[in-house]
Amino acid sequence: MTTLADPVPGGRPEDLRRVAALTAGLAARDVRGIVLAYVDTAGVCRIKTVPTARLAAAVSWGVGMSPVFDTFLADDSVVTTDVLGSPDGDLRLYPDLDRLVVLAGQPGWAWAPVDRITQEGARHPGCARTFLRRTVTDAAERHGLTFRAAIEVEWSLGLDSAPAGEFVPAVSGPAYGAIRQVELSDYTADLLAAFEAQDVPVDQLHPEYAPGQFEVSVGALDPVAAADRSVLVRQTIRAVAARHGLRVSFSPAVSAEGVGNGGHLHLSCRRDGVNLHAGGEGRYGMTPEAESFAAGILARLPALTAVTAPSPASHLRLKPSQWAGVFTAWGRETREAALRVVTGTAGRREQDANLEVKPVDLAANPYLALGCVIAAGLDGLAGARTLPGEITGDPARYGPDEAAALGVHRLPRSLPDSVREFRADAVLRSALGPVLADAVSAVRLGEAAAVEGLDDAQVAAAYRWVY
Incomplete structure (x- = not known):
């Protein structure tokens, strides 16, 4: 099952209870880092990575990334809207632990999709994964x-x-x-x-x-x-x-x-x-x-x-x-x-x-x-x-x-x-x-x-x- 709840600053209690055991299990399998993945508006998968030891911090407080990527083009140039495309601001990337996978084709790495929320803890209105989750929940x-x-x-x-x-x-x-x-x-x-x-x-x-x-x-x-x-x-x-x-x-x-x-x-x-x-x-x-x-x-x-x-x-x-x-x-x-x-x-x-x-x-x-x-x-x-x-x-x-x-x-x-x-x-x-x-x-x-x-x-x- 996919986690359908929004991330929260400080981490969801159920994730905080799981993350220590997950981290230990990943380390035992020689997983050194976690790929945090999302797809931008142009359809390009963008990522950040964290060492396995930092998974708990990512689950608790997210990982920073600029909202500018919502208006990246496929050639990495940037367009703007009235609220997107500027160098201002920050978002937090929160991995979905229910979807975390050890990558068989990339030894030493695991992978997880992320939801993006604002620094204030609100849904980021440009997050496509959040949009789909909200649509499914409303249905x-x-x-x-x-x-x-x-x-x-x-x-x-x-x-x-x-x-x-x-x-x-x-x-x-x-x-x-x-x-x-x-x-x-x-x-x-x-x-x-x-x-x-x-x-x-x-x-x-x-x-x-x-x-x-x-x-x-x-x-x-x-x-x-x-x-x-x-x-x-x-x-x-x-x-x-x-x-x-x-x-x-x-x-x-x-x-x-x-x-x-x-x-x-x-x-x-x-x-x-x-x-x-x-x-x-x-x-x-x-x-x-x-x-x-x-x-x-x-x-x-x-x-x-x-x-x-x-x-x-x-x-x-x-x-x-x-x-x-x-x-x-x-x-x-x-x-x-x-x-x-x-x-x-x-x-x-x-x-x-x-x-x-x-x-x-x-x-x-x-x-x-x-x-x-x-x-x-x-x-x-x-x-x-x-x-x-x-x-x-x-x-x-x-x-x-x-x-x-x-x-x-x-x-x-x-x-x-x-x-x-x-x-x-x-x-x-x-x-x-x-x-x-x-x-x-x-x-x-x-x-x-x-x-x-x-x-x-x-x-x-x-x-x-x-x-």
């Missing part, structure tokens, strides 16, 4: 809902010996091919061992479509823990790859052409432990609440792309007919639809039925992405929204009249277009709060300005090794 209190979530992770493996900045695939062979698995058998076996050591259950690990590309699917958790797990999975993939002389890119578009790396988001709603996406009387076994939740997500997809596809490289990936989900459409097991209804196999539907949101990549802050998708779904539930007609096949084939009748529209084609949709969406902005919503807009527009005048190949190169 439970107001609607009696809980969620199960998971984020697929796709990555491109390159040779670390390649010329600086270039991507040279580390493996040959066809998409999904056995050749790739054989060539990187030692790497993938070590990766599975690291996940097992870190208690990360793997559903499947396989070569993917693009050159040098692999994908891993991991077990579902509550949304906060699922976002934490996504960050941990990427840390592990990168660390194990480095030990094999390989370099990893999670960028949405490693190259200007072809299929990029996605980070598809899976989500299901539960009430009293019962999956609302199975066993109902609606389409494909959905309950009325599950349909309304899905309809809420579908209705807000244009605005959601400012959060789920937040990089200029994201828009190199979002192309029709490449399974990226670039149209406002839904369908059962339809991989070209932006919202895929996954029913699961007969006999497993009560456990497995869920929604897959496809226009999501790994430049997205997973806490923001999950929180905003849930907020959109809850708005649909509150308004008893209904799903439009289902699509089958590739929506790119529809003519204008047929597409309009089905409510099928192309998602925004650029970051400025996404920001316009986002700024017009009162539901998402209200869910995030003004500080975080303004940070999202400012960072997206800053990224767009940073690549102005670059061609697609230059954009891909600019973000290739950022994520």
Whole structure:
């Protein structure tokens, strides 16, 4: 379980009771330091580290870090809002001990996600993890809902010996091919061992479509823990790859052409432990609440792309007919639809039925992405929204009249277009709060300005090794 309570100065009593034993256990395993990790608005994981002996101090009083990182861009330049982006102020990073993990791919290190609070002990309004935790808590209190979530992770493996900045695939062979698995058998076996050591259950690990590309699917958790797990999975993939002389890119578009790396988001709603996406009387076994939740997500997809596809490289990936989900459409097991209804196999539907949101990549802050998708779904539930007609096949084939009748529209084609949709969406902005919503807009527009005048190949190169 994830700790859902806010940190407090001086430490939560239950954490203070645990930390001495945890520290001793870590020291016995030769863990020398703790990585304290969070993800900024641009989707970059930022960290501080403390020696293992300082874990108790971090749990009690946090670790200082500037709030300026809320408006960092991917290239480490800074934009501003009315309250963020200045050199002033300080925040405290508090590790979540329930999510602390010894890193199998980095001997001597453990890892923990953090929440950020102000020096006065209040929630930091720019903390994405706090936003997601608050969203999940409010859904439970107001609607009696809980969620199960998971984020697929796709990555491109390159040779670390390649010329600086270039991507040279580390493996040959066809998409999904056995050749790739054989060539990187030692790497993938070590990766599975690291996940097992870190208690990360793997559903499947396989070569993917693009050159040098692999994908891993991991077990579902509550949304906060699922976002934490996504960050941990990427840390592990990168660390194990480095030990094999390989370099990893999670960028949405490693190259200007072809299929990029996605980070598809899976989500299901539960009430009293019962999956609302199975066993109902609606389409494909959905309950009325599950349909309304899905309809809420579908209705807000244009605005959601400012959060789920937040990089200029994201828009190199979002192309029709490449399974990226670039149209406002839904369908059962339809991989070209932006919202895929996954029913699961007969006999497993009560456990497995869920929604897959496809226009999501790994430049997205997973806490923001999950929180905003849930907020959109809850708005649909509150308004008893209904799903439009289902699509089958590739929506790119529809003519204008047929597409309009089905409510099928192309998602925004650029970051400025996404920001316009986002700024017009009162539901998402209200869910995030003004500080975080303004940070999202400012960072997206800053990224767009940073690549102005670059061609697609230059954009891909600019973000290739950022994520």
